[in-house]
Amino acid sequence: MASLNPSKRSEYNKRWREANKEKISERNKKWREANKEKVSSYNKQWREENKERIAQRNLKYRIENNEILKERNRKWYKEHRDEQTKKMRDRFHNQTEQEREHWNKIQSTNKRMRKLVKRKFIRDSKIGKKCNTCGFICKDPATHDYHHVKGKKLMAIAQMSSNDYSLEAIKKEIKKCILLCRNCHAVTYKKSKDYLN
Numbered sequence: 384m385a386s387l388n389p390s391k392r393s394e395y396n397k398r399w400r401e402a403n404k405e406k407i408s409e410r411n412k413k414w415r416e417a418n419k420e421k422v423s424s425y426n427k428q429w430r431e432e433n434k435e436r437i438a439q440r441n442l443k444y445r446i447e448n449n450e451i452l453k454e455r456n457r458k459w460y461k462e463h464r465d466e467q468t469k470k471m472r473d474r475f476h477n478q479t480e481q482e483r484e485h486w487n488k489i490q491s492t493n494k495r496m497r498k499l500v501k502r503k504f505i506r507d508s509k510i511g512k513k514c515n516t517c518g519f520i521c522k523d524p525a526t527h528d529y530h531h532v533k534g535k536k537l538m539a540i541a542q543m544s545s546n547d548y549s550l551e552a553i554k555k556e557i558k559k560c561i562l563l564c565r566n567c568h569a570v571t572y573k574k575s576k577d578y579l580n
């Protein structure tokens with residue numbers, strides 16, 4: 384080893400690590416087990432310092448994997464329904480003020496999550512599509528709007544995500560609309576409201 388130059392040494396080390404992967408992982412595991420408290424306090428500190436980053440990452444993961452996670456939850460719940468119902472009932476009746484607060488926080492995070500998932504769906508559904516009037520292709524969702532042309536209008540599509548409508552209801556409502564760029568939407572809107580003409 385002493386005769387190796389730095390780049391060769393790093394290459395050698397890398398190869399050694401590749402070849403001894405299991406040995407290293409075993410050794411690390413043992414070390415972590417022997418230093419449990421150290422590890423847990425370090426992890427805790429790291430989480431505390433990176434709270435924002437972790438929340439962002441989790442949120443991004445949940446939005447991108449919404450369907451998979453939903454299916455996994457559904458399956459888990461189906462298998463654990465009875466015990467889960469009893470657990471939830473007990474917990475609800477015996478919850479402390481602190482638990483109630485915690486529960487409310489989870490509920491509001493979930494609500495926020497649902498809203499973001501729907502908003503992302505609406506945004507993604509516009510990308511690459513053309514304005515129905517001028518043909519301008521949507522590259523950024525901010526440049527195009529859904530405009531109702533068929534059936535009875537429930538409300539603006541963007542508003543539906545805020546009002547916690549289901550994804551199914553949103554899809555159904557989108558079917559009543561055409562996509563217009565902001566320019567054409569403004570002209571269409573003006574025409575419909577312009578009593579001077």
Ligand SMILES: [Zn+2]
Pocket residue numbers: 514515516517518519563564565566567568
């Ligand atoms: Zn247009």
